[in-house]
Amino acid sequence: MSESIPHHELAARLAARLCHDFVGPAGAVVSGLDLWAGSEAEDLRGAALEMVDAGARRLLAAIAFSRAAYGVGDEVFDSGALGALARGVFADLRPTLEWAVTAPALPGPAARTLLNLVQMAADALALGGTARAWAEPRGGKTHLGVEAVGPRAKTHPEVLAGLGGEGRGEGLSGRWVQAYFVHAMVAAAGGKVAVQPSEAGIAFTAILP
Numbered sequence: 001m002s003e004s005i006p007h008h009e010l011a012a013r014l015a016a017r018l019c020h021d022f023v024g025p026a027g028a029v030v031s032g033l034d035l036w037a038g039s040e041a042e043d044l045r046g047a048a049l050e051m052v053d054a055g056a057r058r059l060l061a062a063i064a065f066s067r068a069a070y071g072v073g074d075e076v077f078d079s080g081a082l083g084a085l086a087r088g089v090f091a092d093l094r095p096t097l098e099w100a101v102t103a104p105a106l107p108g109p110a111a112r113t114l115l116n117l118v119q120m121a122a123d124a125l126a127l128g129g130t131a132r133a134w135a136e137p138r139g140g141k142t143h144l145g146v147e148a149v150g151p152r153a154k155t156h157p158e159v160l161a162g163l164g165g166e167g168r169g170e171g172l173s174g175r176w177v178q179a180y181f182v183h184a185m186v187a188a189a190g191g192k193v194a195v196q197p198s199e200a201g202i203a204f205t206a207i208l209p
Contacts, residue, residue: 028055
């Protein structure tokens with residue numbers, strides 16, 4: 001049964017999730033600058049610049065992704081731009097992304113749902129595999145999903161709870177709040193979201209008006 005989570009609690013947990021996503025690459029930038037300032041050796045300074053460059057690029061990618069994935073409004077997103085954001089999630093991970101979206105553009109709720117499901121699929125494929133993201137119009141509605149196929153693909157209990165509109169229980173808040181955000185967004189738009197584990201992997205799907 002779905003639970004009603006206070007808006008202030010949802011906002012606080014989303015903010016904590018974003019801080020967690022940003023602190024890693026931001027820390028890499030700071031570490032690179034510290035290495036640069038503390039060394040006169042050219043090879044170490046070169047390594048420092050590489051750290052700064054890689055960290056800055058990861059941070060910008062995370063900010064751009066989060067701005068789209070957690071935004072609000074009825075903005076229409078170009079599918080090509082969405083694909084670029086989705087690929088950024090997989091840039092430094094073992095699994096790969098297959099972007100099979102046939103719709104040329106997606107309305108805001110559908111676009112945000114797909115981006116979040118892509119990130120959940122990446123998390124479910126910690127040991128590698130392939131995530132296939134798709135979206136297409138059917139009968140006046142947008143059908144979309146991400147199929148995560150790989151060795152020991154796993155969806156954490158808090159993700160299942162969040163997508164079902166339930167409380168997080170004892171699970172990690174960051175995983176749960178993202179899933180609950182998707183549940184709340186899709187429900188508010190008059191749609192539905194589901195996750196179906198199988199022997200081959202995990203299928204995340206959603207239907208929105």
